[in-house]
Amino acid sequence: MKRLLFFVAFAAMAIFGRAEDLSSPNGNMKLTFELQDGIPTYQLSLNGHAIIKPSQLGLELKDTESLLDGFTIENSTNSAFDETWQPVWGESSSIRNNYNELAVTLKQPSTNRILLIRFRVFDDGLGFRYEFPQQDNLNYFVVKKERSEFAMAGDHTAWWIPGDYDTQEYDYTTSKLSEIGGLMENAITPNSSQTPISATAVQTALMMKTDDGYYINLHEAALKDYSCMHLELDDKNMVFESVLTPDAVGNMAYMQTPCTTPWRTVIACNNAADILMSNITLNLNEPCAYETTDWIKPVKYIGVWWEMITGKSSWSYTNLPSVKLGKTDYSKTTPNGTHAANTKHVKDYIDFAAENGFDAVLVEGWNEGWEDWFGKSKDYVFDFVTPYPDFDVKALREYALSKNVKLMMHHETSGSVRNYERHLDTAYRFMADNGYNSVKSGYVGDIIPRGEYHYGQWMVNHYLYAVKKAADYKIMVNAHEAVRPTGLCRTYPNLIGNESARGTEYEAFGGNNVNHTTILPFTRLTGGPMDYTPGIFEPDVSVHNPDNNSRVRTTLARQLALYVTMYSPLQMAADLPEVYQQHMDAFQFIKDVAIDWDKTLVLEAEPGDFITYARKAKGSNTWFVGRTNDEEARTSEISFDFLSPDKKYIATVYADAKDANWETNPKAYEIKKYVVSSKSVLRQFCASGGGYAIRIVPVEDKAELKGLKKL
Structure with missing residues (x-):
């Protein structure tokens, strides 16, 4: 009976383009896909909060009908995936790759062409890409424009650099999305090679924060045999649309089926640290292509x-x-x-x-x-x-x-x-x-x-x-x-x-x-x-x-x-x-x-303000902590609860002196040693433009503790 109901539901979707939902493994991230008057659309929410409002998908092709509309759903499949893999080097010695997948095969009856859109929903975001199976009516084609949309749910704060076909070497501007157009001229500074795109085009990875405290990051993964994506903002409606980098004659990409585009990624969290800890970009790439990697060393x-x-x-x-x-x-x-x-x-x-x-x-x-x-x-x-x-x-x-x-x-x-x-x-x-x-x-x-x-x-x-x-x-x-x-x-x-x-x-x-x-x-x-x-x-x-x-x-x-x-x-x-x-x-x-590194943790984080990482060295019980601070002097407070509870450690802290300042006294630093445990807490001054670094090693001999203060 369940199987019968599934096919009935599928048939209704195929005929009417009814919405199909897909949730992340933990159920908090939800994707909705549907055809609206033959146009593929998607939306994304986290904990019921809109991350991406209904947004259109598709591509314009050169000298032939577009792949934007006129679609029906030919097929739709769901699957789940969960693996743990070991990078050759990295921020962690192992990475979990866990997602639920929706693959929607679309048919354009007027041209008899097929387009597959594949979605992968992770606990912390989404990846999607276009796939073009080998077929009689679509073999060689040229992409004129990709029209992937990312409709924002508000006028978010963004950390951005100008869209440019030749350079990323710009300082970041922090502003509301609606302010980008008015700030673009000053954001474009000289470079040896640069081709700015427009008054509202920005580059990925684009970092944003909503007024109610959600963090959103837009980027792409597995960029191969395709041009790099930028984002053009419609600042009246707060909708980003993909902008590809053209070639010398203005074309965006030359394709031959079977082929795919890179993944378009949306990372979304209600904690800034989780953005930094996301592995979506790596997980959307293929496993290592080399049989032996012993020659690759940090x-x-x-x-x-x-x-x-x-x-x-x-x-x-x-x-x-x-x-x-x-x-x-x-x-x-x-x-x-x-x-x-x-x-x-x-x-x-x-x-x-x-x-x-x-x-x-x-x-x-x-x-x-x-x-x-x-x-x-x-x-x-x-x-x-x-x-x-x-x-x-x-x-x-x-x-x-x-x-x-x-x-x-x-x-x-x-x-x-x-x-x-x-x-x-x-x-x-x-x-x-x-x-x-x-x-x-x-x-x-x-x-x-x-x-x-x-x-x-x-x-x-x-x-x-x-x-x-x-x-x-x-x-x-x-x-x-x-x-x-x-x-x-x-x-x-x-x-x-x-x-x-x-x-x-x-x-x-x-x-x-x-x-x-x-x-x-x-x-x-x-x-x-x-x-x-x-x-x-x-x-x-x-x-x-x-x-x-x-x-x-x-x-x-x-x-x-x-x-x-x-x-x-x-x-x-x-x-x-x-x-x-x-x-x-x-x-x-x-x-x-x-x-x-064997393990990485983010202890404190706020984009544009400060970041504190703790990392455990690969194959070692030694930890390192680093804090980078913006122009505002602050006090960082971190717990050492990531340490093994049954051990004592010696922490060597390299920190700003009390009178340190990047502009007036940049070389003022102090080095102190403490005995620490998993119950220790550090309150450390961070100067304007300052920060601190810590090396934490297990105590091997009690004699090492002599004369050291307990934190």
């Missing part, structure tokens, strides 16, 4: 980098206005005297890395071509294998090997992706032959082929091609200026890091907003780790370069906290070795902090 590194960013040193070997690879004889040129990537200097960095237990040294500016790489739209700009005369590849390879330190390769493409692909195999083979197992790639400037954007389908395919090709040589990739991450590191874990946002380098270009690192974990890090390059101990950039008056808008204590709050399995100690030598007591935390 990396803590230093680098010949910050001194060039500040202007103390240069990437280029000469001051020639123009060079040509294979034509310019550098042995007959006059060195400029500021080139940082020279053999002696790099050896000094290798020594510092070895002395302090770092895995690798990044070297930028080692290869020919840096004299005229920037802003020239130059095709054959680098060959990625030919060093300057003062950089001895063989000697440095052997020296690094003798110190048990890896060198990290740098491949700046200058946006000439065609050139990079022509050299890619040779460049990776050169790395493998010389002991480099990780590369920082860069895509500064306008893209070649000319007319392509950083976030279009062509470039999305390139970024993944480079990662998969790197795997052939057992190389890990840290891509800067690439498309923002969408959880692909689950499938391709050698994608060990990205920049894809405004990172520490901007602190030397005028500074980031003080609250920047209290927002990024809610936005940029939703899709994967960020190579934020923390650890700047000298905030006054003019110390390195008298012509640069920029200041790093942070206290020293917060720089330590970033190793915990800005998650990455790739962590850089970005400042100069001579600066660290002045603060070796604080530098100890950077030496100690883990970069791979």
Whole structure:
């Protein structure tokens, strides 16, 4: 009888487009799908509270009828899924993937075409995508516009950056949705390559908070063979619609069935911490594509980098206005005297890395071509294998090997992706032959082929091609200026890091907003780790370069906290070795902090204000805590109830001094040790632009407790 009722209900749905509901495993998240006059729509609620109001779905196609309306329901299936999987590296050693699924097959009788929309409802949100089965009447097609809607239930507070086809390197603006249009002009700041979209277009991951305390995050997952999605706001009706990145001739995506779009994601919680703990983006990606992963390892590194960013040193070997690879004889040129990537200097960095237990040294500016790489739209700009005369590849390879330190390769493409692909195999083979197992790639400037954007389908395919090709040589990739991450590191874990946002380098270009690192974990890090390059101990950039008056808008204590709050399995100690030598007591935390984790907890969180994480190091009983604070001085209060109740621990707290302030006294910090247990509570002052970092280790010998105060 139950089966009969099911088919009767299904038949009614097929004929009339009756709504179909799907709940999350815990029953709190509810999706409703229905056809309204042949148009697919969905809505989402949490605890009966509207998260997404009725919103339309579909796509416009080029030179053929759209996939927007005129549908009937051909089929509908429900299923459930529950697994626990282990990432190669991550914020937790295991991740649960638990959802209920609704797959709706739609038929468009006028064209006899089929479109399947797949929904997955998790306890903390929703993922949906379009799927195009192989069929007679839809084989090759071009997407003109995707019209996925996200109708908001109110004028929410949002943390946003301008929609742009070429860059994410903007400071975040906090405003009501209705205020975005009026603030957009000032939010768009200069960049080496940028293409703003409109007065109300913003980028994902977009973080919002409702007036009644619900938190909503819009993003995408598993971005492959498709263009990156932005969101265009209808600020009269508070409805976002997807905006895809076009190619050089204005098309959004070229498709061949069978195929799918990326997942569109909605994370929703009534606790900010739950947004940070969500694994929806990772769970909507496929399992690891590699049979063996023992060559993929988290990396803590230093680098010949910050001194060039500040202007103390240069990437280029000469001051020639123009060079040509294979034509310019550098042995007959006059060195400029500021080139940082020279053999002696790099050896000094290798020594510092070895002395302090770092895995690798990044070297930028080692290869020919840096004299005229920037802003020239130059095709054959680098060959990625030919060093300057003062950089001895063989000697440095052997020296690094003798110190048990890896060198990290740098491949700046200058946006000439065609050139990079022509050299890619040779460049990776050169790395493998010389002991480099990780590369920082860069895509500064306008893209070649000319007319392509950083976030279009062509470039999305390139970024993944480079990662998969790197795997052939057992190389890990840290891509800067690439498309923002969408959880692909689950499938391709050698994608060990990205920049894809405004990172520490901007602190030397005028500074980031003080609250920047209290927002990024809610936005940029939703899709994967960020190579934020923390650890700047000298905030006054003019110390390195008298012509640069920029200041790093942070206290020293917060720089330590970033190793915990800005998650990455790739962590850089970005400042100069001579600066660290002045603060070796604080530098100890950077030496100690883990970069791979068994467990992660969020102890305090409010986007734009503060975040406090606690993380347990992988394979260890050592915990680390980090707190990043905005411009308002606050007192943080955390419990240590995450510790084992039958153990005592020693907590080393690196914190702002009472008179610390990012602007007036940034290097004022204090280091204290306490005996703590699972019953301990810490009340800790956090300065403007400040924070704190804690290392917590189990007591092995009671003698360790001598002279320590109990917290």
